Amino acid sequence: MTRAEIQGRIDLDRQTFDALVAHARSDAPYEVCGFLAGADGQVNRHYQIPNAARSMTFYTMDPKAMLRAMNDMDDSGSELIAIYHSHTHTEAFPSATDVELAAYPDAVYLIVSLQDDTPVVRGFDIVEGKITERSVFVDGAQAPGGNR
Template sequence: MSGRLDLDRETFDGIVEHARSDTPYEVCGLLATDDGERVTAHYPVPNSARSMTYYNMDPKSMLHAMNDMDDHGWELLAIYHSHTHTEAFPSPTDVELAFYPDAVYLIVSLQDAESPVLRAFNIVDGKITERVLTVEGEAAAAGPR
């Protein structure tokens, strides 16, 4: 498991656009990879909880995304969601519900709507480790390191 994650500009912009699309509610989605490092596909998944404080991926949409990954021989790279009013850091609920230890967890904060912050984490056995996140070779807007 690498200590960094490189995103292309299109994926970064897509995640931010998705986060803004349903403000003030949290959004969520999945990123797939075919090589364990770069994003191959982006799957926005409806937040069936329709909540400002947590997300629950719509089961049918999530299953469709996972089946599509399987059909293409891709793997789950990352799970993302937004925080509309708080920093881009895993909440206790995010940690409790981190069921995919091999996935990167991305959180985009819209706390400052004009300057969204995207951060990447590994969450394994309740332990949070931040990854270095870059967007097309430049460090992404990130919170405290």
């Protein structure tokens, strides 16, 4: 398993965690993507955004759907907490492309890996090319990071 220095955590509830995995599975082997938003680090909004690339190795959020989600966050006073996408055949660690294109330093990048039978969700800050990892907690318990 590829690792990065761990700094901080991100807390999800079970319903959100399960919804991320269900979304990832819904279009496998293609990658899916979306946003989590809320207040004070507590997620209360989940936006599934179509992957305009519909690819097994690349994602790009549909521009209009992405804008609608961002506007909804503004209108509801929510803040963007996390940007998630799936890796259907590789581990839950940012790829070189993920790092190169990471343009939201204030968001946590969540990656849902379907590589193994048990889905793995890991979280990262990607700031100016530097990756640090956050421990993912689900209902207060640390989520397993997977075997590889």
